[in-house]
Amino acid sequence: MRQFAAVSLIALALSACTTALPDRVASAPPAAPAAVAEPAPAPLADLVRAVDIPYESFTLANGLKVIVHTDRKAPIVGVTTYYRVGSKHEPRGKTGFAHLYEHLFFGGSENVPNFDVPLEGAGSTSTNGSTWYDRTNYVETVPKGALDLALFMESDRMGHLLGAVTQDKLDKQRGVVQNEKRQGDNQPYGLEDYAIGDALFPIGHPYRHSTIGSMADLSAASLTDVRKWFTDNYGPNNAVLALTGDIDAATARPLVEKWFGDIKPGPLVPVVAAAPVTLSAPVTRDLADQVPNLRLTRSWSGPGINDADTEALMVGMDILGGLASSRLDNALVRGSEQAVQVSAMAQQHEQLSFLQVAMMVKDGVARADAERALDAVIAKFLADGPTEDEVRRSATRLVSQEIGQLEQVGDFGGKGMTLAEGQLYSGDPAAYKKQLEKIAALTPAEVKAAMNRWLSRPVAAINTVPGTRTEKGETMGGWGDEATTPAPAPDAKKPAPKLATGPKRTAPPVAPVGDLAFPAIERAKLANGIPVTLVRRTSIPKVAMSLNFDAGTAADALDRPGTQSLMLGLLDEGTATRDATQIAEAQERLGATISAGPGIDSSAVSMTALSANLSPSLALLADVVRNPAFRDADVARVRDQRISEIAQVESNPGGLAVRSLAPILFGAGHPYGLPGDGLGFKADVSAQTAQSLKAAHQRWIRPETLKITVVGDITMDALLPMLNASFGDWAAPAGIAMAVKDIARPAPAPQPRIVLIDRPNSPQSVIVAGRVLPLTGRDADKEALDLANEVLGNGFLSRLNLDLREDKGWSYGVRSSVSSPLGSRALTVVAPVQADRTGDSIKLILADMAAFPASKPVDKVELARVTDGNVRGLPNRFQTNAQVLGAVVTNERLGRPDNYISTLASRYRAIDAAAIDTMARTYLGKDGLTFVVVGDRKVVEPQLKSVGLPVEVASAVDSASKAGK
Structure with a gap:
């Protein structure tokens, strides 16, 4: 997959016979509570009828199949392109080619020097691609006024690509893909999929080798090889184009004919026996x-x-x-x-x-x-x-x-993908x-x-x-017989024959985009004063809801670390009238999903539910939130699971790095100074009891601190009686005062250094760097800081990612972020890099941050991309109920006005280069950064001597618990 979201903090912190009955059986679980009578859910046949994606289709003379679905809810169009070529089509010695070519597709075509720059500037989101056994796909969702540009660009790389595929681009993307392979191999259990393919299929079976391929095959790929791969597989007659959103077939057909009609068909991808x-x-x-x-x-x-x-x-x-x-x-x-x-x-x-x-x-x-x-x-x-x-x-x-899935017109998993896959398969x-x-x-x-x-x-x-890993991912994933009958390796550096390029084509302009029309926000209160916020959206017959309590992981500063996470994790493990299985079964019958977990400042219980089943779903939600049983047996079981989860995170290099940073930046006594995953420490979790968790629930999960936010297909008149029946009579526990967090506590002075955590046999190092900023999340008018961070490291075209990934090929992706809690904000940089370039990568990160803006202020292209691109991309950011819900909850938490989202376009337009440079100079510099590096010490430590920062070695066990003390 070409996307680099895999380096986000969340993904790294979390980063798939007849026998006798078992001899060893633990003590039987407690008897299930008496069953609870539930209103009957909506008939399944009615739900199936609600799933509908009407479409029109046509086929060009060159064989390109086009599917068009009209959805006018927002002025955006999903552009989804599928090619009938995947890893199952790769011959011996060419494993990984389909995926490698997916990456090359983003490197520019004969008339588009860089595929991402114009699309992001035009407001495209989720500009991405992926490869799997059967296909390669590309997705982007653009403002309606940028559809002409998107079709021009997709057609240019379909019919006018080869002249732009150079040895330099091949070498760089080869490095990126090999680091993507290292990143996957470096995960716990990361070699398992290779072994499953080897066990299930004989050598030569199309589904045996991995999509990422063999490191040796990737290294041997020549320019001639990859050019032939393109001409053999990427013709329009092997493709499906789906256009979904604010478009119709009558409008789409002339545009598609204009840009794709003159592309000649190629050979049909052969059907493989599989x-x-x-x-x-x-x-x-x-x-x-x-x-x-x-x-x-x-x-x-x-x-x-x-x-x-x-x-x-x-x-x-x-x-x-x-x-x-x-x-x-x-x-x-x-x-x-x-x-x-x-x-x-x-x-x-x-x-x-x-x-x-x-x-x-x-x-x-x-x-x-x-x-x-x-x-x-x-x-x-x-x-x-x-x-x-x-x-x-x-x-x-x-x-x-x-x-x-019907909410999303494009992107991975959206309606365009559903239609295209149906056609292709x-x-x-x-x-x-x-x-x-x-x-x-x-x-x-x-x-x-x-x-x-x-x-x-x-x-x-x-x-x-x-145990100790003895097998290496770099030798796995290929055809399977390389060791016995090696294929002759082609000369990867041999110049490829010159190509005749197509006629010059000019990119069309992007039509103006109007201001975002954010849906209306309604407010009310329940009988007991609990505030309710509703955003009505009728695009699908579902409702998304969030119950937010003033707690979060910051509350653990007053309890044991990990208390909020463990307590919230036990809510659906049993109530006074239901056990965990009954709760799970009730959700499944209703088509509802209930989940709970802490953020840094608030603890949330969330639910998605079918509108037709909302009343019984709310009754179930209220039971889970208000009446958790915290039975001793359930607490003991979930406590053991949580200890195991901590061990799993600590075995994951990204999870361990992220887990270790917050205690270093904020200190162990600060509410934000606990492990970033919120799981706490094994010793603290082991000490939790049913009584301690009940006490935490009474202190923190209570009606006085609750805010209910709802987005979806329901009116306020219909919603309020349901909510009052479920939560309107909820009273605070008698005699138990609310707890108060001290998030204003100052963080300690920074101590710039490198904390090295040894993880032997790691083909990659995970670098995480951070610094506490002299800002809080409630500080207003800091949109320029967000844009400056986009220039630096938040996005595919950011400087850090372009430098470490696209130019050097040392990483699969780099990202920087600026948090927005109620208290102190923090700057964080995350960079998984190949082990032998750890020191060089830290130096490059520091150099890029020092240069912005001292020697390299924001340029015109970057300014247009982050300002115009954000303005044009606003409708894409609020396609789903969950996206709208997240925005409303964040705005309420940070004290922003209800019209904040509607004013973002004008706020972005008002930001100039000077404002971005000022934010970068003030908040995004290299001074005061502390680095955590998780990698193979014997490989990494010698590289760190020339970085210029003190190096401190910590173990995986004590890195988070001691580093901040």
Whole structure:
């Protein structure tokens, strides 16, 4: 995947037979509370009818298939292009080519020097691409007035690319892709997928090798090779173009004809033989890795997306390990407590699927016992089959998810992708609808039969075992026979033949964009004074809701670190009248999703619900929030899971780096000085009891500090009676005062240095740098700071990313951010880099920050990109209920006026180069930065001597707990 969002802080902090019943079974869980009567949910058939993406289509003479869907809710158009070429089409010696070419597609074409600059300046968001076994796709969502430009650019790289593909571009993107591979390999359990492909398929099977490919094949790719790959695969007759949003077929056709009509068709991508494989005997392979928990997997190859069993397998695997109330969860996590995490899924592709089950084994559980338990649950499910209720719950959940996808016109997962994939894989853009109708009509007998057909065959058991990693990702992912019959490596530096380029083409102008019309905000209060904010949006029949309490991880300064996260995590583990399974089942029947977690300043309980099921969904939400049971058995189980989660984060280099930074910047006594993931420390979590968590709930989760925000298909007149019935009679606990946080406490003076955390055998280092700023989130008129940060490091075209990724090829992506809490803001830079360039990368980061603006002030192109691009891109930022909800909640938290979003366009237009340079000089300089580096000490430490900062070595265990003291 070309996107670089993988380096965000959140992703790094968090960064997929018949046997006897188990001999070892933990003490039985407490008896389930009496069932609670619930209003009947809306009929599933009615929900399926609500899922609809009407479209028109036409085909150009050159074979380009075009699909158009009209959605006038915002003046934006999603442009989604699919090519029928993926990693399954790669021959021996050319693994990784489809993905490498996806990256090259962004490097510019004959008439567009850089693909991102004009699109971002025009207001495009989610300008991205991805590669998978069956296809390569590209997405951008643009203002309606920039559609002509987007089509010009997509057509230029489809028909006018090769003249711009140079050796320099190939070498740089090769480096980026190889660092993307290193970044994936560097994760805990990061070698597992390679081994699963090797076990399931023979050498030469199209789905055996990984999409990222072989490091050797990537290194050997010559300019002639990649040019031939393009001419063989990227013709218009191998593509599908979907236009979705404020567009119709009558308007689209002449534009598409204008830009794509003269592109000549190419060879048809050949159909490859890629059927599922039934193993002759079970396969077992153990991988040693630097992980805290044994992970067991069970894998089979299954049928392709158009097979008659596909829907039954989707639902069957969901019931087995996808639902929160799944068989595996009930038996192994909440039942015998032998697992801390379980999953099952059917990963579907055009010609086959991967049917996968996984169990993260709880520390202290014997492997043999865990394996017997896992295999017994699978065997029992195959023998008994699902219940009617399980099938209906899974089907409702899947349909509800699809309804949620209807909000987004483009981007990954939006309506353009749904239509294009239906056309590409099934010859029918409406294939999604037929699939949902099949899911809604499934019977337990059909699910049982399909599961037995496919999961009763010999299994591939790939297990990751804690230990020293002995295998290297750099030698994995290729064809599979390289060691025995190596292919002759081409001369990657040999000049390629000169090419005749096409006629000169000129980019069309971008039409003006009007100011954003943000939806109206309504306010009311419940009978007990709880404030309610509603933004009504009727684009889909769903509602998104957030209950925000004045707490957050900052509240842990008055409790034990990790208290808020653990307490909130227990809300859906049982109430006075429901246990965890009943809560999960109720959500699934209703098509609702309830989640809870802390931010830095507030603790939130969020829910998405179908409008038709809102009343019973709110009743369930109120029970979870107001009546958590905190039973001793549940607390002990979730506490053990949380300790395991901390261990998992500490084994993840990005998670460990992010976890370690806040205590260093703010000091251990500051409310913001706890680990950035909010999980706390193992010792503190171990000490938590039901009583301590009940006390925290009474102090922090209470009506006086609650604000309810709702976005979606509901009126205030209909909403208020439901909310009053659920929350209007909620009173504060008698005799228990509210706690007050001290977020104004000053942070300690910065101590610039490098804190090195040793992680042996790491092909990459994760660099995280930060500094506390003399600002708070409530300081007004700081939009120029946000734009200055976009110039520096927040975005694909930022200086740091262009330098370390696009120019040097040392990283898959670099990002800087400026936080916006109520208290002190902080600047953070995150950069995963190849291990042998750690020191050079730190020097480059410091140099780029020192130059802005001293020797390199913001230039005209950068200024236009961050000002005009943000103005034009505003409608894209508020497509979904969740996006609108997030904006309203943030504005309320920071005390911004209701019209803040509507005024952003004028605020951005008023920002000039001088204002951006002033913000950069004042807040984004290199002075005072502290670095945390997680990497292989023997490789990294010698490089740090020339950086010019003191180096302090810490262990993974004490880095977060001691660094700030």
